[in-house]
Amino acid sequence: MFWASYLLAALAVILAWPVPVMLSKARWTARAPGAALLLWQAIALAGGLSMIGAMLTWGLVPLGDNLLAGLRGLAALIFDNNPADSGLDPVHVFALSAALLLTVHLVFTLLLTYLRIRKQRNRHRDLLNLLSSPAEHSPATLVISHPAPVAYCLPGGEGSVTVLSEGLLELLSPAELDAVMTHERAHLAQRHDLLLLAFAAWRTALPWLPTSQLAQRAVSELTEMLADDAALHTARRETLIRAIAVVASGERPAGTADPAGAGLPGGAESDALSTAHRLRRLLTPQPALSTAAQYLVALVALLLLSVPTILLIAPGLAG
Structure with a gap:
């Protein structure tokens, strides 16, 4: 899991900077907008998962050699209330806290955005009811x-x-x-x-x-x-x-x-x-874009989502 955290961090950086810049300049996207949308979604999801996963796996290193073992160790630590034997130092605690805060921030922002847009639409619909006709x-x-x-x-x-x-x-x-x-x-x-x-x-x-x-x-x-x-x-x-x-x-x-x-x-x-x-x-x-090329884009999108998932759950990456 030690190496997994570094690999996830590297993937997060790649998906946060060079990949979206290159995709935004690509000319093939206009020839296959559906495939390009799929790839953008994969980049966003994989990037978020990699950012959270890198901090989570790094923070759990002292508690287990894979994600599930680390989470079980964290649960035992919380419920047993015996941090002295956990091996967690301030750096690992910070990483776990950052992973939790980022997850809550993303979910909370999604909820707030939904509520804000829904309010805007309701207000706009009320205006339409007054100012429009079928x-x-x-x-x-x-x-x-x-x-x-x-x-x-x-x-x-x-x-x-x-x-x-x-x-x-x-x-x-x-x-x-x-x-x-x-x-x-x-x-x-x-x-x-x-x-x-x-x-x-x-x-x-x-x-x-x-x-x-x-x-x-x-x-x-x-x-x-x-x-x-x-x-x-x-x-x-x-x-x-x-x-x-x-x-x-x-x-x-x-x-x-x-x-x-x-x-x-x-x-x-x-x-x-x-x-x-x-x-x-x-x-x-x-x-x-040819059907084969569009299938290739879909495969790349699937791989983008698979890599951080595998790095999170694969027990052989304890390092």
């Missing part, structure tokens, strides 16, 4: 009286709605409007709000990590690309391009910068950059 042939679509072209989705389980502005309805043709609706409904159907909520919480908990900062921007952009791909199943490429350009010229109401309602660092600048990347992807389409 679309003529779609009760799950609300129309607001606003001259700017606006389209976004507001998740809420069975009460999820798509919001359009009168300005948008005046500017778009029926085919372009259908493309926008399909795009927004893809966000709701694929539950992008849950994915973005998790990465918003990750950034709030550890804002100094490139993983959290780069991941939130990248994941938001990738979800938009996935929704664009869904729209392309029924809409012509030129139609979707014009619809995106029209919607991008409008201003979203506060608190709806993305499907999660969490907002993104950079505000309008980040939205504009994401839109530029999406339009370039549609204007100069590249062939989708």
